[in-house]
Amino acid sequence: MxxxxxxxxxxxxxxxxxxxxxxxxxxxxxxxxxxxxAKEFEVVYEVTGDGVKTLMYEEGGKGEISSESVDDPKLPWKKKLTMKGIATAPNVSLILGEKGGQADCVITINGMEAKRATAKGEFGTASCVAVSPAGKSG
Structure with missing residues (x-):
């Protein structure tokens, strides 16, 4: 037709x-x-600094997305995983505690930094959200 x-x-x-x-x-x-x-890509989440009370991140192994959280993480913290899909949005965020501090979250995709953010002070927050590279050519 x-x-x-x-x-x-x-x-x-x-x-x-x-x-x-x-x-x-x-x-x-x-x-x-x-x-x-169906395109897969490597994601590395990193959180560095001090004063992080909680961090949250998305996992996307085998195309399934799930949210995870870590309370009082030992810093520096790092998580490497494989994600897939054009609609997948890798993300990691953090919340500082009542004593404050300063911390960074970073997302690296296929070896290249895709997003960085910094949290400062009492109950400061930072959020990193990146775009899937699946739709990019090359």
Missing amino acids: RCTLKSGSFVAAGALAITLLTGCSGNAAKDEFEKLD
């Missing part, structure tokens, strides 16, 4: 809706998404 879109805002919008509803676009887009969603 071949589908074509005609110009004109109402006609094009209607044709696009029909294309999406009937699947006329074929499986090319779906196949491409599934290919990107």
Whole structure:
């Protein structure tokens, strides 16, 4: 089956809706998404400094995402894992205690720093969220 879109805002919008509803676009887009969603990448989370009361991070082994937390972590703290998928967003965050301090969170993806943040002072917070490299070429 071949589908074509005609110009004109109402006609094009209607044709696009029909294309999406009937699947006329074929499986090319779906196949491409599934290919990107299967791409794996290495993530390293690091937290350094002092005064961290709690840190939280996302795990994404085998494409399944779960949140984990560590109370009173021994610093420096480091976690290496493999994540996959175009919609995966590696993230790590931290909360300082009532005595304050200063701490950094860092996310490295495939050996390159992707995000860094610093928390300072009493109950300070820092959050690092990175974008999946699965959609990038190369």
